[in-house]
Amino acid sequence: xxxxxxxxxxxxxxxxxxxxxxxxxxxxxxxxxxxxxxxxxxxxxxxxxxxxxxxxxxxxxxxxxxxxxxxxxxxxxxxxxxxxxxxxxxxxxxxxxxxxxxxxxxxxxxxxxxxxxxxxxxxxxxxxxxxxxxxxxxxxxxxxxxxxxxxxxxxxxxxxxxxxxxxxxxxxxxxxxxxxxxxxxxxxxxxxxxxxxxxxxxxxxxxxxxxxxxxxxxxxxxxxxxxxxxxxxxxxxxxxxxxxxxxxxxxxxxxxxxxxxxxxxxxxxxxxxxxxxxxxxxxxxxxxxxxxxxxxxxxxxxxxxxxxxxxxxxxxxxxxxxxxxxxxxxxxxxxxxxxxxxxxxxx
Amino acid sequence: xxxxxxxxxxxxxxxxxxxxxxxxxxxxxxxxxxxxxxxxxxxxxxxxxxxxxxxxxxxxxxxxxxxxxxxxxxxxxxxxxxxxxxxxxxxxxxxxxxxxxxxxxxxxxxxxxxxxxxxxxxxxxxxxxxxxxxxxxxxxxxxxxxxxxxxxxxxxxxxxxxxxxxxxxxxxxxxxxxxxxxxxxxxxxxxxxxxxxxxxxxxxxxxxxxxxxxxxxxxxxxxxxxxxxxxxxxxxxxxxxxxxxxxxxxxxxxxxxxxxxxxxxxxxxxxxxxxxxxxxxxxxxxxxxxxxxxxxxxxxxxxxxxxxxxxxxxxxxxxxxxxxxxxxxxxxxxxxxxxxxxxxxxxxxxxxxxxxxxxxxxxxxxxxxxxxxxxxxxxxxxxxxxxxxxxxxxxxxxxxxxxxxxxxxxxxxxxxxxxxxxxxxxxxxxxxxxxxxxxxxxxxxxxxxxxxxxxxxxxxxxxxxxxxxxxxxxxxxxxxxxxxxxxxxxxxxxxxxxxxxxxxxx
Numbered sequence: 001x002x003x004x005x006x007x008x009x010x011x012x013x014x015x016x017x018x019x020x021x022x023x024x025x026x027x028x029x030x031x032x033x034x035x036x037x038x039x040x041x042x043x044x045x046x047x048x049x050x051x052x053x054x055x056x057x058x059x060x061x062x063x064x065x066x067x068x069x070x071x072x073x074x075x076x077x078x079x080x081x082x083x084x085x086x087x088x089x090x091x092x093x094x095x096x097x098x099x100x101x102x103x104x105x106x107x108x109x110x111x112x113x114x115x116x117x118x119x120x121x122x123x124x125x126x127x128x129x130x131x132x133x134x135x136x137x138x139x140x141x142x143x144x145x146x147x148x149x150x151x152x153x154x155x156x157x158x159x160x161x162x163x164x165x166x167x168x169x170x171x172x173x174x175x176x177x178x179x180x181x182x183x184x185x186x187x188x189x190x191x192x193x194x195x196x197x198x199x200x201x202x203x204x205x206x207x208x209x210x211x212x213x214x215x216x217x218x219x220x221x222x223x224x225x226x227x228x229x230x231x232x233x234x235x236x237x238x239x240x241x242x243x244x245x246x247x248x249x250x251x252x253x254x255x256x257x258x259x260x261x262x263x264x265x266x267x268x269x270x271x272x273x274x275x276x277x278x279x280x281x282x283x284x285x286x287x288x289x290x291x292x293x294x295x296x297x298x299x300x301x302x303x304x305x306x307x308x309x310x311x312x313x314x315x316x317x318x319x320x321x322x323x324x325x326x327x328x329x330x331x332x333x334x335x336x337x338x339x340x341x342x343x344x345x346x347x
Numbered sequence: 348x349x350x351x352x353x354x355x356x357x358x359x360x361x362x363x364x365x366x367x368x369x370x371x372x373x374x375x376x377x378x379x380x381x382x383x384x385x386x387x388x389x390x391x392x393x394x395x396x397x398x399x400x401x402x403x404x405x406x407x408x409x410x411x412x413x414x415x416x417x418x419x420x421x422x423x424x425x426x427x428x429x430x431x432x433x434x435x436x437x438x439x440x441x442x443x444x445x446x447x448x449x450x451x452x453x454x455x456x457x458x459x460x461x462x463x464x465x466x467x468x469x470x471x472x473x474x475x476x477x478x479x480x481x482x483x484x485x486x487x488x489x490x491x492x493x494x495x496x497x498x499x500x501x502x503x504x505x506x507x508x509x510x511x512x513x514x515x516x517x518x519x520x521x522x523x524x525x526x527x528x529x530x531x532x533x534x535x536x537x538x539x540x541x542x543x544x545x546x547x548x549x550x551x552x553x554x555x556x557x558x559x560x561x562x563x564x565x566x567x568x569x570x571x572x573x574x575x576x577x578x579x580x581x582x583x584x585x586x587x588x589x590x591x592x593x594x595x596x597x598x599x600x601x602x603x604x605x606x607x608x609x610x611x612x613x614x615x616x617x618x619x620x621x622x623x624x625x626x627x628x629x630x631x632x633x634x635x636x637x638x639x640x641x642x643x644x645x646x647x648x649x650x651x652x653x654x655x656x657x658x659x660x661x662x663x664x665x666x667x668x669x670x671x672x673x674x675x676x677x678x679x680x681x682x683x684x685x686x687x688x689x690x691x692x693x694x695x696x697x698x699x700x701x702x703x704x705x706x707x708x709x710x711x712x713x714x715x716x717x718x719x720x721x722x723x724x725x726x727x728x729x730x731x732x733x734x735x736x737x738x739x740x741x742x743x744x745x746x747x748x749x750x751x752x753x754x755x756x757x758x759x760x761x762x763x764x765x766x767x768x769x770x771x772x773x774x775x776x777x778x779x780x781x782x783x784x785x786x787x788x789x790x791x792x793x794x795x796x797x798x799x800x801x802x803x804x805x806x807x808x809x810x811x812x813x814x815x816x817x818x819x820x821x822x823x824x825x826x827x828x829x830x831x832x833x834x835x836x837x838x839x840x841x842x843x844x845x846x847x848x849x850x851x852x853x
Contacts, residue, residue, distance in 0.1 A: 185462050187452040194438045194449050201436035204400075206421035206450040264440040 018309040019256050019270065022302075023277050030284035037287055044166065046283040047276055051168035052077075052227040052234075054275035056246060057253035058179045059223025061271045062216040064254055065183075065196045067263025068124035070220045072113060073250055075135030077228030077243035080105040082139040084229065085148040085238045095157045102229045103222060109135060110221020114214040132247070140240060147239040150232060158233030168230050172272075175223065179268040192216060196263030252303040253278050260313070278302075349376050350412070351512050351543035352428075357396055357406035366392040368567045369406070374512065374543040379534065381558030381575070382547045385587050385638075385807070385842075389567040390547050394514050397545075398430040399423035411511070424450075429505030430514045435497050437489045444472035444485035447504045475503040480529045494618070495526040502533065513537060513544045517640060519553070531557060549638045551580045551846055563587060584846070588809075588838050596814030597790045601797040603631030603817050607665075608801040609770050611650065614659035619645050620825040623659065627770065627801040632792060634812035635805040637822035638845050643805045646822070647772050650803075651683040652676040664769060677706065682763035684756075684773040693759060699742040699750070702758055703728045707765035731761045735791060753784020760791060771795060774805045789815055809838055821845050 014021055031038045056073045063070045084102040087093040093101070109131065116127035160167040183189035195202045195209045202209045227246075232238055255261060256277055257270025281302060285295045353373040359366050367389045374380045384390050395401045397408065399417030408415045410426055417423040423430065437446050448468050454461040472485035479499045489497060498518055505513055515534075519527045534544060534557060548554050554561060555575060562572040563586040570586050609627040614620065620642045627633045637643045648654045650661065652673050660667060663679055673683070693702055704711070704724045711724040725743070732742060735757045739745050747758055756776055763771065773792070777785045792802055792815060806812050812819050813836045821829035821844040829844030831837070 185465075186460065187454065187463055190441065190445050190449060190452070190463070193440055194445075197438040197440045198436070201438065202449075204420040204424075204430075204432075204436050206424050264438070 019258060019273055019277065019306065022256075022306070023273060023280075026277065026281060026284065030280070030287065034284075034287040037284065042283070042287075044169075046279045047172075048166045048168050049283070050276045050279035051172035052231045053246065053249045053253055053278060054172050054272055055175050055223050055227040055230070056220075056250040057257070057271040057275045058175050058268050059220035059227075060247075060250040060254045061179070061257075061259050061266060061268050062183075062192065062219045063124070064251075064259045064261060065192050065263060065266060066213050066216050067196050067199075067261075068117065068213065068216065069128065069251070069261070070110075070113060070217065070224075071125065071128040071247050072109070072131040072135055073220060073224040073227075074243045074246040075132045075139070076106050076109045076221055076224035077231065077246060078238070079109060079135045079139040080225035081228040081232040081238045081242060082142055082148065085150055085232065086142065088151055088154065089148060092151075095153050098154075099226075099229050102225045106221045106223075106225020106228070107218055108221070109224070110218045113221065114217035117217060118210050118214050136244075143238075143240075145240050147237055150236045150238070154233050155236045158230070158236065168234070171226065171230055175226065176268050176272050179219075183267060188212065188215065193264055196265075198264075249275075249278055252299075252306070256303070256306045261307075265313075274306075350374070351376050351410065352397065352415075353409045354393075354397070355407045355409070357393065357403050357408065359392055359396060359401060359404050365567050367396065367403075370564070370567075370569045371406075372562050372569060372572055374545055376511075376543050377538055377541045378559040379538055379544045379546055379557050380572075381554035381561040382545055382564065383549075383551060383554055383561065383583055383587065384564035385809075388564040388587070390564055391516060392567075393564070394430065394516055394545070394547065397423070398428060398514060400430075421450075424508060427509070427511040428514065429508060429510035429512070430516075431498075431501050431505060431518055432516055435494075435501060437497055437500060439490040440488065442486045442488050443476070443483060443492070443500055443503075444468045446489060446500060447472055447475060447507050471507070472503075475506055476500075478506055479503045479533055495522040498522060499526065499530070502530070511542060513542060514547075515544065516547045517549065518546075519548065519550065549846055551583050554583075555580065580846075584839055584842050588842065596811070597786065597793050599632075599796075599815070599817075600793055601630055603796070604629045604799070608663070609650075609803070610662040612660050612662070614646075614649065614656050614661065616645075616649060616654065616656040619654075620649065620656070623827060625820060625827065627803055629769075629799050629801055630796050631818070632796050632802045632804055632816045634816035634819035635803060635822060636807075636809060636812055636819055636841060636845060639807070641822040641845065642825035643822055644774055645825070647683065647774050647803070647805055650676075651681060651772055677766060677768075680767070680769035682766070682768035682771045684759050684763065684771065684776050693747050693755060695748040696746050699732070699737075699739055699745055699747055699758055700725060700728050701743075702747050703731065703742075703762045703765060706762050710766070727765065728761070731764050732757070735761055735764075736787060737761070753787065756784070756788060757791075760788075769800055771800055771802045772805070773802060775807065776804070777806070777808070777811060785811070809841060813838065813841075823847050 036042060056077070060070055060073065080102040083105050084093070084098040087101055088095075088098050113124075113128050113131055116122045116131070117124050120127070122130075158167065162170050183192065191202070191207050191212050194205070194207060195212045199209055202212075228243055231243060235242075253274035254266065254271045256274030257266065257272065258274075259266025259270060278299065281299060282295065285298060290298065350373050353371075355371050356369045357371070358368050370389070370393055372380070372393075382390050382393075392401065396403050397417075399420045399422050402418075410428075415426060417426065417428075420430070438449065441449065445468075448471075453464045453467040453471070455464040455467075456462075469485050476483060476485065479502050481496060481499050481503070483492065483496065489500070492500070502518075513534075518530060522530065531553075534546070537544060546554065546557060555578065558575050560572060560574050561578050561583070563570040563583060565587055606629040607626055608629045608631075609625070611623055611625040614623040623646060625633075635643050635646070645654070649656050652675060663681065666679075676683070694705075704719075708719060708724070711720045711727075712718060729742065732739075737754055737757050739750060739754065747755060750758065760776075776792075777788055789811070792804070796802055804812065804816060817833050819831045819836065819841060820827055821831070821841060823845055824847075828847065829841070831841055
C-alpha cells in the first residue's frame with residue numbers, strides 16, 4: 001500500500017515535469033554520444049536557432065491559454081517578411097523602419113484572425129487555417145513567387161551581438177520576460193487564464209471575454225512577425241517556402257512546455273524550454289548523423305509523446321473538476337442535517 | 348424597512364412553455380426571503396431573471412425603487428446583486444485571491460503599466476476570508492480546496508463587491524455541517540448589516556429557521572409570500588404539491604416478475620453517490636425520484652458506464668458487469684434514454700432513419716466486409732417506428748430537428764429498441780413534451796415492461812412516477828433515503844423523504 005502511494009507520487013511529479021525530465025535526458029544522451037555537443041559554441045548555436053521558434057511559441061501560448069489555436073503563424077511570418085523585404089528592396093527602407101512595418105503587418109494579420117474568431121464566431125482552427133492559406137497566397141502573389149534577396153544591412157543586423165550574446169537570443173529573452181510579466185502581473189494576463197478555464201464563468205464574473213480573446217490573436221500575430229523578421233535576418237532571403245510549417249513547431253514547443261491545448265494551463269517559461277528542446281533534438285540528430293529523412297519522424301515522435309503526457313495530465317485535472325453533490329467522505333464532519341424545528345402541524 | 352428588490356408580474360416562457368408566470372415578490376433590507384418549491388417550479392428561472400442570466404418576456408423589476416433591467420450577469424453584478432449559483436463559477440486554475448478580484452484587480456501605476464497591486468490583493472483577500480471564517484492562504488489555487496471551501500470563497504467574492512442583495516441558490520448541498528453553520532452565521536451577520544437575502548433550499552427546516560418571510564412557488568406561479576410565522580413544514584409541502592392529479596396514465600397491463608434484472612450493490616463514487624443498493628426486476632418499472640442535485644442523473648450515468656465509481660458492484664442479468672464504457676453497457680443490453688435528448692441522445696441534422704439505425708448497425712452487417720445491409724436496416728427501422736406511432740414524413744429524408752419534442756423522444760426510444768435491450772434507463776423521458784405525447788410514451792413504457800424489460804424511470808415529476816411505477820426509490824444527496832411500493836404511494840411521504848424532513852416529522 002505504502003510503496004504504491006510513493007510510486008503514485010513519483011509518477012505525478014514526473015508527469016507534471018515531464019518536459020524538464022525529457023530535456024535533461026535528451027541533453028545527456030546527445031552529450032554522451034557526441035562530445036562536441038557540450039561545447040558552449042554549440043549550445044549558443046542551438047539556443048540561437050531556437051529563438052524564432054520560441055518567439056512564436058510565446059505568442060502561441062497566449063492563444064492556447066484561451067483554448068484557441070493559431071495555425072497561421074508560419075504564413076504570417078512569411079507575409080510580414082515579404083512586405084518589409086519588398087519595401088527594403090524597392091524604396092531602400094532601413095532595417096528598423098522595416099521591422100516596424102513587419103510588426104504592423106503581423107499585428108493586422110492577427111487582427112483578421114481575432115475578428116474571425118470573436119465576431120464571426122468561426123472556430124479558431126478553421127479561421128486560422130483559412131488565413132494560413134490566404135496569407136501565403138497574398139505573399140506569393142506580391143512576389144510573383146520569386147525569392148527576395150535582402151540587403152546587406154539585414155545580414156549585419158542578423159549577426160549583431162550585445163555583450164557577446166547574439167541578437168536573436170536577446171530578442172527571445174526580451175519577448176519571454178515581457179510575456180511572463182504580462183501574464184503574471186497585469187489584470188489582462190490573469191483574465192486570459194480565467195477565460196481559458198471557463199468562458200461562461202468569466203462572463204458571469206463580468207470579464208469582457210471578447211476583448212481578452214481578441215488580444216491574444218493580436219499578440220500571436222505580433223510575435224509571428226517579429227520571429228519572421230529575425231528568421232529573415234538569419235537567412236537573408238525570403239523565398240516561397242519561408243517559415244512554412246512553423247506553426248507545428250510553435251504549438252509543439254508550447255505543449256512540450258506544459259501549455260494545455262484545453263486552455264487555462266501553462267506559462268511562457270515552459271514554452272521557452274519546449275522551443276529549446278525541439279531545437280536541441282534537431283541539432284543532436286544532425287551531430288549523430290541520423291539519416292536526414294528520419295529526423296522529422298523522430299521530432300514528430302517526441303512531440304506526440306508530450307501531447308500524450310498532456311492528455312494524461314488533463315485526465316487527472318478532469319477528476320478534480322467533477323461536480324460534487326455531497327461532501328467528500330474524507331471530511332471528518334457529518335453531512336449537514338437540518339435542525340429540528342418544532343412543527344406546529346404535528347403537535 | 349425599505350424594499351430592496353421588487354418584481355412586478357414577471358413572466359418568462361421557454362419554447363412556449365411558461366417557466367415563470369406573473370410572479371411578484373419583494374425583499375426588504377435586513378430580511379431573508381426563503382424561496383421554496385418543487386423541481387421545475389420556476390425558482391431558478393426567477394433568480395436567473397433577477398441575476399440577468401435570462402430576460403423576462405413581460406413584467407418589470409425595481410431595485411431600491413429605481414427601474415432595474417439587467418442585460419447580462421455583469422449588469423446585475425454592478426447593480427449590487429451577488430448571485431451565488433448552485434454550480435460554482437470559480438476558475439480552478441487561479442488562486443483564491445485572483446478569483447475574488449479577477450474582474451477588478453486593484454492596480455498601481457508603474458511607468459506605462461497598471462500592475463496588479465499584489466500586496467493589496469493579498470491583504471484584502473485575507474480580510475474577506477476572515478469574514479467568512481476560512482483560514483486559507485489567499486494564493487492557494489481553487490483546485491486544491493474542498494467543495495465547501497469553494498462555496499465560501501464564492502461568498503467572500505460576493506462580500507467584496509459590497510452587494511445589497513444576495514441570492515443563494517442551494518448553497519449547502521456540498522457543505523459539511525460545520526461549514527453550513529458558518530454560512531448561516533454569516534447570513535445572519537449580513538442581515539444585521541441591513542443586506543437583503545434570497546435563500547433557496549430544499550432543506551425546509553433550514554428555511555424555517557433562517558427566513559423572515561417565505562415564498563412558495565408551484566408550476567411557475569407564486570402561490571403565496573407570507574411571514575415565516577404562518578408556516579410549518581407540513582404547510583409548505585402541501586402548498587408545493589397542490590397540483591391536481593387528473594393527468595392521464597395508461598393502465599399498467601402487466602406484473603413484474605420475481606427475476607432480478609439489475610442488482611446494484613453498495614456502489615460508491617466519492618463526492619457523488621454513496622452505498623447505492625437498488626434492484627430492478629424483469630418487467631418492472633422502478634421510479635427514481637429526487638430533488639435537483641440529489642444524484643439521480645449521476646447514478647444513471649454511473650450505471651450506464653459514462654462515469655466511473657470507486658467501490659461496490661453492478662450485476663446485470665446474474666452476470667457481474669464491469670461497467671466501464673457505454674459500448675460495453677449497450678452490448679450487455681442496457682439502453683440509456685438521456686435527459687438531454689438535444690445534446691446527447693440525437694444527431695439533430697441527420698435523418699430519422701440514420702439516427703435510429705446508428706446503435707444497432709452491427710446487427711445489419713453480415714458479410715465479411717461488414718457492409719451495412721441497407722434494406723434490412725430500413726425495414727426494421729420502419730417497423731419499429733410504426734409500432735411507436737411516429738408521425739413524420741419520409742424517415743430517410745426528414746431530419747430529426749424538424750420533429751416535435753414528443754416525436755423526437757420516440758426516435759430516441761426506437762433507436763434503443765432495435766438493439767433489444769433488457770434494461771432501459773430513462774432520464775426525464777417526458778420533459779418538455781405535451782400531454783398527449785406523454786401518454787404515448789407512457790404506453791410504450793408499459794409495453795416494454797410487458798415484454799419483460801426492466802425500466803429505471805428517473806423523473807422530477809412525482810405524479811408521473813406515481814402513475815407509472817411499480818416502486819419508487821427516493822434519492823437525496825447521493826444516497827437512497829426511501830423506497831415505496833405502489834400500494835404505499837403517497838406524494839407527501841415521498842416528498843418528505845426527498846426533502847429529508849422525515850426526522851422532523853416523526
